[in-house]
Amino acid sequence: SQTIHQWPATLVQPVGSPLSLECTVEGTSNPNLYWYRQAAGRGLQLLFYSVGIGQISSEVPQNLSASRPQDRQFILSSKKLLLSDSGFYLCAWSNSAITNEKLFFGSGTQLSVL
């Protein structure tokens, strides 16, 4: 069966520090991968999605970047965190072979920038 791993679960970082969140998927090949952010009390904002290795599409211009160095690995990064980067970050995957595919989410990372 397919599983998605996301870590760390909780992270506290000072303003101006770098960020690296990692997400990996097991049990499937060539998945579509997504990074979402949810600010406190808000809905889910799509940040990046990827349909293949090295292919990244950004939905919102911001202080973050994403990379997909391997088929089932998706990384969210920042060189210098801002206070506004605080939030709940979720990685998700979907089956690229199926139209109108369902999303499967990881357990999320709660990021607090202080």
Added chain:
Amino acid sequence: LAKTTQPISMDSYEGQEVNITCSHNNIATNDYITWYQQFPSQGPRFIIQGYKTKVTNEVASLFIPADRKSSTLSLPRVSLSDTAVYYCLVAGSYQLTFGKGTKLSVIP
């Protein structure tokens, strides 16, 4: 990408049937309608998906009228554990953007 509109919040007593409606006037021909449930500090979880008419599974039912410009998620006999945020998602491509969802509070 079709934009969706849902009520911000709803309250219901335990044991009642809850219907949450989502409007999606600009739905495209190849778009499906998918509903997710999210508990605090967790990722959303798939509930049900449909294209037209009615779909039912062990958790919920989804009603979609012929014009497909809206859909209704029906939760039978809710319990306290159904307290969560429910998202309606309409998409037919890779860019899967969620709306703000409906916060359902189940009252004892």
